Amino acid sequence: MDFRFDIIVEYAPYFFQGLLITIGVSLAGIMFGLILGLFIGLGKMSSNPIVRLPFSWYINFFRGTPLVVQILLVHFGAMPLFFGQPNAIASLAVSLSLNSAAYVAEIFRAGIQSIDKGQMEAARSLGMTHVQAMRYIILPQALKRMIPPFANEFIVLIKDSSLGMVIAAPEIMYWGKAAAGEYYRVWEPYLTVAFIYLILTLSLSKLSHYLERKYSTQ
Numbered sequence: 001m002d003f004r005f006d007i008i009v010e011y012a013p014y015f016f017q018g019l020l021i022t023i024g025v026s027l028a029g030i031m032f033g034l035i036l037g038l039f040i041g042l043g044k045m046s047s048n049p050i051v052r053l054p055f056s057w058y059i060n061f062f063r064g065t066p067l068v069v070q071i072l073l074v075h076f077g078a079m080p081l082f083f084g085q086p087n088a089i090a091s092l093a094v095s096l097s098l099n100s101a102a103y104v105a106e107i108f109r110a111g112i113q114s115i116d117k118g119q120m121e122a123a124r125s126l127g128m129t130h131v132q133a134m135r136y137i138i139l140p141q142a143l144k145r146m147i148p149p150f151a152n153e154f155i156v157l158i159k160d161s162s163l164g165m166v167i168a169a170p171e172i173m174y175w176g177k178a179a180a181g182e183y184y185r186v187w188e189p190y191l192t193v194a195f196i197y198l199i200l201t202l203s204l205s206k207l208s209h210y211l212e213r214k215y216s217t218q
Helices: 005-044 049-064 067-083 088-113 117-125 130-167 172-183 187-216
Strands: none
Touching: 005 049, 005 088, 005 130, 005 172, 005 187, 049 088, 067 088, 067 130, 088 130, 117 130, 130 172, 130 187, 172 187
């Protein structure tokens, strides 16, 4: 097979630009997904079924529909309503954040509910409010158990960012497709894309294992 390195060299600046955008939208998705996911997870744990209902349906919708459909709805439907002309990178970041929040909410819920109820009762008997007990007793313990599922979710999020090419967000996959289209070559651009994603996900996996080992001894 004739492997053309000159295609990779020519597109290297574009792949680097796509890498920065992929990292940027993934970090935004992770950060806002964590904040929104915690809020939604706590809402779903409410004892009031009326309060719990909208949070449950948020999770059902974003976990039960394809991410690519959510990206199209955000880019061509929601974003023009608020900002007029949609921006592909912003639409991708918003879509990843909303989607990630649904999965993160379930991770928070499962992690918090895995802590023995007696610890909440003990904290309340010491005079703590419910919020204080969650902040100082329950969440610190639950977060240690959430590290592996969080890492899995974030790895999936990085790979899912490649769907941004359907709205022409110039992330890594977008430039891989552009190179493949220009030269009618498959192996060089897509193997390069696969290699970049592999480096990103392996790095995150190593970080996750490090955090697991560090906090498992505390």
